[in-house]
Amino acid sequence: xxxxxxxxxxxxxxxxxxxxxxxxxxxxxxxxxxxxxxxxxxxxxxxxxxxxxxxxxxxxxxxxxxxxxxxxxxxxxxxxxxxxxxxxxxxxxxxxxxxxxxxxxxxxxxxxxxxxxxxxxxxxxxxxxxxxxxxxxxxxxxxxxxxxxxxxxxxxxxxxxxxxxxxxxxxxxxxxxxxxxxxxxxxxxxxxxxxxxxxxxxxxxxxxxxxxxxxxxxxxxxxxxxxxxxxxxxxxxxxxxxxxxxxxxxxxxxxxxxxxxxxxxxxxxxxxxxxxxxxxxxxxxxxxxxxxxxxxxxxxxxxxxxxxxxxxxxxxxxxxxxxxxxxxxxxxxxxxxxxxxxxxxxxxxxxxxxxxxxxxxxxxxxxxxxxxxxxxxxxxxxxxxxxxxxxxxxxxxxxxxxxxxxxxxxxxxxxxxxxxxxxxxxxxxxxxxxxxxxxxxxxxxxxxxxxxxxxxxxxxxxxxxxxxxxxxxxxxxxxxxxxxxxxxxxxxxxxxxxxxxxxxxxxxxxxxxxxxxxxxxxxxxxxxxxxxxxxxxxxxxxxxxxxxxxxxxxxxxxxx
Numbered sequence: 001x002x003x004x005x006x007x008x009x010x011x012x013x014x015x016x017x018x019x020x021x022x023x024x025x026x027x028x029x030x031x032x033x034x035x036x037x038x039x040x041x042x043x044x045x046x047x048x049x050x051x052x053x054x055x056x057x058x059x060x061x062x063x064x065x066x067x068x069x070x071x072x073x074x075x076x077x078x079x080x081x082x083x084x085x086x087x088x089x090x091x092x093x094x095x096x097x098x099x100x101x102x103x104x105x106x107x108x109x110x111x112x113x114x115x116x117x118x119x120x121x122x123x124x125x126x127x128x129x130x131x132x133x134x135x136x137x138x139x140x141x142x143x144x145x146x147x148x149x150x151x152x153x154x155x156x157x158x159x160x161x162x163x164x165x166x167x168x169x170x171x172x173x174x175x176x177x178x179x180x181x182x183x184x185x186x187x188x189x190x191x192x193x194x195x196x197x198x199x200x201x202x203x204x205x206x207x208x209x210x211x212x213x214x215x216x217x218x219x220x221x222x223x224x225x226x227x228x229x230x231x232x233x234x235x236x237x238x239x240x241x242x243x244x245x246x247x248x249x250x251x252x253x254x255x256x257x258x259x260x261x262x263x264x265x266x267x268x269x270x271x272x273x274x275x276x277x278x279x280x281x282x283x284x285x286x287x288x289x290x291x292x293x294x295x296x297x298x299x300x301x302x303x304x305x306x307x308x309x310x311x312x313x314x315x316x317x318x319x320x321x322x323x324x325x326x327x328x329x330x331x332x333x334x335x336x337x338x339x340x341x342x343x344x345x346x347x348x349x350x351x352x353x354x355x356x357x358x359x360x361x362x363x364x365x366x367x368x369x370x371x372x373x374x375x376x377x378x379x380x381x382x383x384x385x386x387x388x389x390x391x392x393x394x395x396x397x398x399x400x401x402x403x404x405x406x407x408x409x410x411x412x413x414x415x416x417x418x419x420x421x422x423x424x425x426x427x428x429x430x431x432x433x434x435x436x437x438x439x440x441x442x443x444x445x446x447x448x449x450x451x452x453x454x455x456x457x458x459x460x461x462x463x464x465x466x467x468x469x470x471x472x473x474x475x476x477x478x479x480x481x482x483x484x485x486x487x488x489x490x491x492x493x494x495x496x497x498x499x500x501x502x503x504x505x506x507x508x509x510x511x512x513x514x515x516x517x518x519x520x521x522x523x524x525x526x527x528x529x530x531x532x533x534x535x536x537x538x539x540x541x542x543x544x545x546x547x548x549x550x551x552x553x554x555x556x557x558x559x560x
């Protein structure tokens with residue numbers, strides 16, 4: 001969520017009477033409807049500072065200029081490796097673009113020698129890394145701290161201020177692809193554990209697992225998907241106490257006394273719809289009025305003319321976040337207070353989205369992005385095949401079958417205009433049942449016209465269960481956050497939120513209900529994820545390192 005999103009909420013009058021449905025792990029669609037639920041009042045567990053393990057404090061270890069420069073060197077080493085995940089990567093032994101991942105492994109081994117001496121390292125499906133530090137108490141469930149090794153491609157190196165794999169440090173920022181997403185977490189986690197293990201007398205009571213996938217940017221099936229199977233075989237369903245991966249929103253200070261910390265407790269659903277249009281080609285000197293690309297352009301226009309509607313659902317993470325703001329912040333948002341009291345969700349949604357812009361909108365609305373279009377082979381030959389790739393992140397009020405149904409519905413006029421035969425989502429029983437139930441498919445299928453449109457849904461994952469924001473595991477997590485980011489004269493309020501994107505945790509959901517997605521960062525801790533001039537502020541990175549160090553210590557001392 002952006003600063004503007006939360007600025008409208010700054011100073012809502014405290015009111016613990018504002019309640020919402022809790023968000024238990026079983027909820028997937030819509031929240032707080034048709035079930036008996038308890039109240040959500042945003043109570044805070046105690047602040048939890050590490051104690052009793054004889055280790056030096058995070059502040060003493062990671063606050064000096066010397067410590068920062070050491071982290072700069074560590075982070076530069078990993079950012080300089082171009083470990084790009086391409087959507088069309090082939091087999092490991094046939095596609096040379098996998099080669100940089102061997103360099104990632106070599107770099108980690110060189111940079112973190114103590115970890116590689118004192119942990120058990122399993123390489124899962126060639127490039128997945130699972131480091132295990134065995135705990136002395138087998139009765140304590142392990143914790144899993146996750147990150148990913150891969151990065152997205154760079155479209156045009158010349159557009160960057162500093163080359164994307166130079167890892168240039170300007171005294172404040174490290175610039176480079178992956179410097180934030182997600183090698184920021186990777187470096188900080190490895191550095192925290194390296195520091196702990198460098199104390200020869202320290203052995204954890206609880207087993208600690210570092211899990212690093214390698215294709216998160218390509219849905220994670222070969223990386224985290226296989227790591228999830230490996231961990232399930234070893235620890236079983238519900239065999240893990242906590243999983244923490246990247247994600248969440250930057251921390252937000254409202255007024256001068258309340259810092260809201262917003263780990264993601266839920267991910268939106270995901271589906272990629274691929275549309276392949278087959279048309280008759282021919283010589284460009286005698287063109288058709290509309291080539292396949294022209295028809296595809298009309299399909300794009302039809303889709304973009306039908307955005308989804310936002311909705312703040314009662315009991316959802318967004319709603320509960322507003323409840324927390326209403327309870328803890330001072331007096332500048334009476335409209336939000338009034339709308340919560342009236343239970344006017346429609347108006348609450350309008351205000352939330354209107355003030356927060358797109359960052360807020362797409363927390364509560366299904367997103368639709370036409371990201372890929374391919375077509376044509378020769379400048380003087382009309383294209384015979386045109387492909388569109390449309391990415392959807394599905395909000396809880398919608399579903400993947402609904403998205404697929406709407407895709408057809410919204411392009412119906414184009415299909416009819418050009419007499420296109422459609423093969424839609426064949427073999428997708430959930431979709432076919434949905435369309436049958438609504439009796440509204442409305443387009444032809446299986447007829448031999450000159451044009452054929454084939455639709456497929458790939459990379460599907462429904463919105464995830466919502467992780468608890470109460471109970472013993474949350475209490476340790478929240479208490480550590482409150483300690484790590486405490487400031488004089490103020491309070492720290494951790495509260496769950498919805499994540500717009502998806503993470504490797506989609507492959508780990510059976511291992512524990514306590515799945516959180518959060519990179520501990522303030523506003524402008526990093527910039528330009530997935531685009532030109534990605535960079536991370538190294539002072540922010542040091543905060544992340546201090547938090548991970550304290551989190552491991554607190555869970556090691558907790559009986560959860």
